[in-house]
Amino acid sequence: QVLKNSLEGVRASMEAEHNAMYEDGSENLSDDQKRAVLGGSANLEAFCKVLGNAKSVVVLVGAGCSTSAGIPDFRTPGTGLYDNLQKYKLPTPESLFTLDQLRRDPKPFNTVAREMWPGKHSPTVAHKLIALLHKQKKLLRCYTQNIDGLERLAGVPDDKVVEAHGSFHSAHCIDCKEEENIQQVRSVVEKGEIPSCRHCGGIVKPDIVFFGEDLPADFRDMHKQDLEAADALVVIGTSLKVKPFSLLVNMVKPTVPRLLLNREPVGPWVCTCNFSASAMAEAQVSEISGQKSSSHRSTLPTLQESDEATGKTAKANSATSKQGRPKLSKTRSVGNMKTASSKPIPGNPVSRSASSANLTTHKPKAKEIRCSQCGRLNYRDVCLLMDCDEGAKRLAANMKWTLSA
Numbered sequence: 001q002v003l004k005n006s007l008e009g010v011r012a013s014m015e016a017e018h019n020a021m022y023e024d025g026s027e028n029l030s031d032d033q034k035r036a037v038l039g040g041s042a043n044l045e046a047f048c049k050v051l052g053n054a055k056s057v058v059v060l061v062g063a064g065c066s067t068s069a070g071i072p073d074f075r076t077p078g079t080g081l082y083d084n085l086q087k088y089k090l091p092t093p094e095s096l097f098t099l100d101q102l103r104r105d106p107k108p109f110n111t112v113a114r115e116m117w118p119g120k121h122s123p124t125v126a127h128k129l130i131a132l133l134h135k136q137k138k139l140l141r142c143y144t145q146n147i148d149g150l151e152r153l154a155g156v157p158d159d160k161v162v163e164a165h166g167s168f169h170s171a172h173c174i175d176c177k178e179e180e181n182i183q184q185v186r187s188v189v190e191k192g193e194i195p196s197c198r199h200c201g202g203i204v205k206p207d208i209v210f211f212g213e214d215l216p217a218d219f220r221d222m223h224k225q226d227l228e229a230a231d232a233l234v235v236i237g238t239s240l241k242v243k244p245f246s247l248l249v250n251m252v253k254p255t256v257p258r259l260l261l262n263r264e265p266v267g268p269w270v271c272t273c274n275f276s277a278s279a280m281a282e283a284q285v286s287e288i289s290g291q292k293s294s295s296h297r298s299t300l301p302t303l304q305e306s307d308e309a310t311g312k313t314a315k316a317n318s319a320t321s322k323q324g325r326p327k328l329s330k331t332r333s334v335g336n337m338k339t340a341s342s343k344p345i346p347g348n349p350v351s352r353s354a355s356s357a358n359l360t361t362h363k364p365k366a367k368e369i370r371c372s373q374c375g376r377l378n379y380r381d382v383c384l385l386m387d388c389d390e391g392a393k394r395l396a397a398n399m400k401w402t403l404s405a
Contacts, residue, residue: 024268025254026379034379035368037255042369047382048398050257051232054138058230059130060248061144061151062238064262065388069121071148097210099174106194106203113206114189116148118168123154125389125403126236126261131155132401133234141226143219145238145245147208164219164245166209171195175202182206215244227251233258234395237388240267260383261391269383271371 026034038046051057063071088096088108095101102109123131131154133139142151143162149169151161171185172178178199185204188195195204209215227233230252240246249258249267260269369378384391396403 024250024252029254031377033255034377037380038257038382040379041367042257042378042380042382043367044259044382044384044394044398047232047257047259048395051138051399054232056140056229057133057138057232057234058140058226058252059133059142060233060235060238060245061130061142061146062236062240063146064237065126065144066121066124066146066148066150067237068124068126068387068389069148069150071116071121094211097208098212099210102174102203102205102210106205109205110189110192110194113168113208114192117186117189118149118153121148121150123150126392127151127154127156128404129392129396130236132396132403134160136401138232140230141222143223143226143245143248145242147206162216162218162222164209164215164223166207166216168206168208170207171204172207173197173200173202173204176200180204223248224251228253230256232256234261235259235267236261236392238262238266255380257380257382259395260381261388261395262383262385263387264385265383269381271374271376271378273371273374273376 038050088105090096090101090108096109096112127150130139130142130151134156139156139160141162142156142160143164144151145165147163147165147167149163149167152158168186169182171180171182173180176197176199178197180195180197185195185206196202197204207216214220227248228251233249233252233256235249235258238245240249246267252258258268260266262269370376371378384394386394393403
């Protein structure tokens with residue numbers, strides 16, 4: 001019964017988090033309104049047309065933006081920061097960024113802080129893209145999860161950067177909250193020693209946000225109005241797994257196009273039907289109890305390209321298997337995408353044929369992107385699934401901008 005209650009609690013929590021991730025207001029738009037956002041085709045060329053006229057672009061940045069500078073991200077297996085903390089024997093990798101662990105043993109954090117302190121790495125091409133957006137007078141704000149300061153080093157002005165997880169620009173005592181000179185703190189950390197407060201003797205740390213701490217005031221004060229004012233959103237190198245930052249992506253208006261530069265699809269770039277809250281919850285509880293879950297599956301539905309002109313589109317199939325999972329339609333390859341070979345969705349225009357002379361001829365140039373599993377129209381989410389720097393170069397090339405390497 002205890003395990004069952006735990007399962008229900010985890011399931012409810014994950015379903016609530018999943019709903020929050022995908023509640024973006026798009027359900028209030030008609031298909032015609034959606035098609036008007038990117039001209040009916042969610043691709044890079046269509047996004048660049050919007051970007052050309054944009055004046056209030058918001059950029060969301062994660063650790064993947066800095067990996068080519070030699071700074072590891074957090075979650076990549078084998079090379080991520082969390083995978084390389086085993087020598088410290090922490091309760092969990094995330095414990096590195098908790099006050100309890102810092103008080104218990106400050107050495108692991110200070111060792112990592114010494115390696116990550118700004119000034120040892122140079123901005124990447126992706127960082128320079130953000131600076132270029134500013135030079136083009138398009139950048140409203142850059143919200144970054146990173147603490148490396150590379151956005152500023154790339155040339156993004158201080159008032160255009162919001163460091164959502166804090167920075168190395170200042171330092172305070174974790175007990176009495178008194179501010180300490182950041183250069184003196186750095187000098188102590190560089191020696192491998194633990195900086196202490198001159199007022200109470202407590203541990204001093206740079207103003208990096210630890211789990212459970214409040215986010216910086218500029219984040220709290222500015223993010224809502226910035227995202228509501230955005231006319232385009234660019235997301236670079238983030239897993240969108242850490243709240244509340246992960247929720248920012250859905251705070252732009254439902255008519256604002258979004259571009260992802262990342263190695264894998266995340267957040268709203270994966271269709272809502274991809275997520276099985278029940279199976280994921282069972283997997284978590286089974287792991288806790290030491291038993292494997294037979295119901296957990298990792299199969300991912302994809303967003304697929306459909307050509308209205310030929311009448312080939314993803315089938316909106318509501319039929320489900322005995323386990324309650326939607327059935328996948330058959331697909332064929334189209335470049336790097338897949339296009340579903342199935343009957344047209346009711347209401348979608350199809351081309352005229354000898355047997356359908358009563359139908360109106362409709363041959364739009366745009367190719368729609370629909371989910372292979374549920375038929376959901378992807379009308380604004382464009383993704384370049386590649387290294388962040390390569391994605392930045394491709395975006396700049398499409399905009400005919402000169403982006404220095």
